[in-house]
Amino acid sequence: MQKQTDSLNQRLESPRCKIINSYLTTIEDSFQENRPQLKLINYGTGSGKTHQLFQAIYKTIEEHKDIQIIGIYIAPLREHLSVPTLTG
Secondary structure (H helix, E strand, O other): OHHHHHHHHHHHOOHHHHHHHHHHHHHHHHHHOOOOOOOOOOOOOOOOHHHHHHHHHHHHHHHOOOOOOOOOOOOOOOOOOOOOOOOO
16 A cells, blocks of 8 residues: 555656646636636747646646636747748
8 A cells, every 4th residue: 555655646746747736736826816817838848848738727627617718829830840831
């Protein structure tokens, strides 16, 4: 039983969970302070933070079904992700 508890604690303290929890804390604080808008900024580094941001937003929507939540996600193009050009 102790091994299962230790394993769970390690997962909850993992860098991945810490990032998700930081997003959730910011979102929950905005609800507590009755702020009508919230802007979360996520700079892409390739470490999976965008996926974690969407996980936090999904969890928030699931837990607060009575609140209208609108999300806008803007992703700038990176140099290696260029828009193809049309040849005529």
